[in-house]
Amino acid sequence: MKILPRNALNTIKKGIFLLSLATFLLAFSGAFGQEEHSASTTEHSAPSGEEPSISEVIIEHVMDNHVWHFFNGGTWYLPVIVHTPERGLEIFSSRNFYNEHHALVEYNGYKLEHNTIYLEGKPVRDFSITKNVAMLFLNAALILWVMLAVSRAYRANPGKAPSGLQSFIEPVILFVKDEVVKPNIGPRYERYLPYLLTLFFFILFGNLLGLLPGAANLTGNIAVTVTLAVFTFLITNFSGNSSYWKHIFWTPGVPLPLRVIILPVEIIGVFTKPFSLMIRLFAAITAGHIVMLSLISLTFIFHSYMVGIGSSIFVLFISLIELLVAGIQAYVFTLFTSLYIGLAVEEHHGEEAH
Amino acid sequence: MELLTPGSGLIFWQAVVFLGLFLLLSKLAWKPILSSLKERETSIQAALDSAEKAKEEMATLKAGNEKLLKESREERDKILREAREAANRIHEEAQVAAKKNADRLIDEAKAVINSEKQAAMKDVRELVAKFSLEVAEKVIKKNLAADKAQQDLAQGFVKEIKLN
Numbered sequence: 001m002k003i004l005p006r007n008a009l010n011t012i013k014k015g016i017f018l019l020s021l022a023t024f025l026l027a028f029s030g031a032f033g034q035e036e037h038s039a040s041t042t043e044h045s046a047p048s049g050e051e052p053s054i055s056e057v058i059i060e061h062v063m064d065n066h067v068w069h070f071f072n073g074g075t076w077y078l079p080v081i082v083h084t085p086e087r088g089l090e091i092f093s094s095r096n097f098y099n100e101h102h103a104l105v106e107y108n109g110y111k112l113e114h115n116t117i118y119l120e121g122k123p124v125r126d127f128s129i130t131k132n133v134a135m136l137f138l139n140a141a142l143i144l145w146v147m148l149a150v151s152r153a154y155r156a157n158p159g160k161a162p163s164g165l166q167s168f169i170e171p172v173i174l175f176v177k178d179e180v181v182k183p184n185i186g187p188r189y190e191r192y193l194p195y196l197l198t199l200f201f202f203i204l205f206g207n208l209l210g211l212l213p214g215a216a217n218l219t220g221n222i223a224v225t226v227t228l229a230v231f232t233f234l235i236t237n238f239s240g241n242s243s244y245w246k247h248i249f250w251t252p253g254v255p256l257p258l259r260v261i262i263l264p265v266e267i268i269g270v271f272t273k274p275f276s277l278m279i280r281l282f283a284a285i286t287a288g289h290i291v292m293l294s295l296i297s298l299t300f301i302f303h304s305y306m307v308g309i310g311s312s313i314f315v316l317f318i319s320l321i322e323l324l325v326a327g328i329q330a331y332v333f334t335l336f337t338s339l340y341i342g343l344a345v346e347e348h349h350g351e352e353a354h
Numbered sequence: 355m356e357l358l359t360p361g362s363g364l365i366f367w368q369a370v371v372f373l374g375l376f377l378l379l380s381k382l383a384w385k386p387i388l389s390s391l392k393e394r395e396t397s398i399q400a401a402l403d404s405a406e407k408a409k410e411e412m413a414t415l416k417a418g419n420e421k422l423l424k425e426s427r428e429e430r431d432k433i434l435r436e437a438r439e440a441a442n443r444i445h446e447e448a449q450v451a452a453k454k455n456a457d458r459l460i461d462e463a464k465a466v467i468n469s470e471k472q473a474a475m476k477d478v479r480e481l482v483a484k485f486s487l488e489v490a491e492k493v494i495k496k497n498l499a500a501d502k503a504q505q506d507l508a509q510g511f512v513k514e515i516k517l518n
Contacts, residue, residue, distance in 0.1 A: 064361055081363075114356060126363045133367045140375045147383035154390040159397055173387060193388065194380035202372065223360035227368040286357070 054301060058293040062217045062286050064115060065131045066094040070214040078134055082110065082117055083125040094128070132224070135216035139206050147201070176200050176334060184338040185345065192341050195235060199228065200334040207285060207326030211319065219329070220285030222278065229278035232337045237270065240344040273340050277333055284329050288322045 068076040077095035084090075096107040104112055111118045117126050129137075146169065153166035162170045181189045181196050206219035218224055246252070248266040251259070295315045299308035 059357060063357060064364060115361075126361070127366055128363055129367075130361075130364065132364050136364075136367055136371050140371050143375060144378060144383075147379055147387075151383040151386045154387050158390055159394055170391070174391070177388070177391075190388075194384045195376060197384055198372070198376045198379050202375065221360075221364060222358055223362075223364035224368050226360045227365050227372065231372070 054294075054297045058290055058297065061293055062220060062289045064216070064221060064223075066097070066112060066115065066117075066128055068131045068134060068216070076134075078131065079129045080110075080117065081127040081129065082119075083127065084119050086119070131216040132218050132221050135206075135209065135218045136224070139202065139209055139218060142209070143201050143205050146205075172201075172204075173197060180331065180335050181338045184335070184342040186342060188345055189338075192235070192239075192338065195231075196334050196338055199232075199337060200330050203228070203281065203333050204326065204330035207329060208323070210285060210289070211322055211326065217286060217289050220282055220289055222282045225278045225282040228281070228333070229274035232277060232340065233271075233274035236273070236337075236340045236344045239341060241347070243347065244344045273336070277336055281329050281333055284325055288318070288325055292318050292322070 066078060066080060068078060070076070077093050077098075079091060080094050080097075081089070081091050090108075092107070094112075097104055097110075097112040099105045109119055110124070115130075117124050117128075146165065150166050150169045153162070153164065157163075161167075176197055177189075177193060180200075181193055185192055203219055206224070209215050210217050210219055248270065249263065251262050251266060254262050292315050295311040295318065298311045301307075
């Protein structure tokens, strides 16, 4: 139905391979997660009701929170920023929501329940610096620090061979530029390169930082992935040329009766592309975290050192896979974004031949 | 389900931070990095191109040298061949001349020998004739004393003449 350049086809093939790999991992990890999930609930709900169930702990770990809990006793109470039509903007520490027994209490009429702040029963507009927002700042700061150091290195010795951090980052930049962006977008790739590089490093650093113990699951949060997907959606559609829109609304070479079907499909396609980006990154990273947490939780479910040793070995291997997934997901998100942009800016030669 | 509902606060911060990061990185990092990468790429390409050019020049130079060498070698061969031919020719001419000279000398010698021989023969003949005359004179002087012997002699001469 569409003529794609040869390299784009190759990239699609490559992408499909990576995608299937990711889905395999995902399916595998998803199955694991669910199994442990159900096991933990049945195991745990029976003997005692006082401790929170393992599945709740796991879900809490991969979710956003108003406090950053590193370890027992090591909690960072993050600032809460709320806005209500009645009271306007208010900023206070999330410590106020907890009493000395670490139980939730009401503060100043605000009530924290399941990570949502309510005022008189209504949810408020919450711009709090949550765990993930703090992680987001950290991630952005780290990327800025690294990239500014690298760019300084380029200015310090122009035209010389790279050294140090520069030689570590340069191949990655060149890979994104020459292997991902250039073949998919085509001759006008340079306009989109800054966005795609930022995207790639944001996801890569976010994925890798998220693997650290105590870190927040930033790139596995759907709010983060939805924002990135929306950026990609906006860039893709704003840079779409006439043939891109013509292809959507009046697909060439399609008989009139079929247009009734093709038109909605094409329009849905515009939205499913970024939607798939959103789901893929979210699911891959969150599933990885759930698998690791589930394997660790096995120790506490069985109360056994042997299981602890066994699951630790498993966690080690899953961690290695997660390192791979961190790279793959950053690559896949960037690859598909550049592919979508490439489809939007592609000049359709020989369209009249249809 | 809570896991799948994006929080509006995080969306807000993510959008703000990501846009800020994008703008800062574009201006402060990607622009200088990409431009120096491009610069280096072009300079490397230029260096490679000039190396290629130099290689080609070297090749043409080498080909020229080889041609020159080949020509000079041919020249040398030609000169050698000519020299050898000239030497041969001179040698042959010298041989011919020597032979001619030798022949002439031999001929002359032969002629001298012949003439000497003739002269010698003539002398010998004269001498013989003189001796014969002397002998004949002596014989005649002695034999004229006896007639008988004179007659015998005369008859002997006659016989000889007849036989001749």
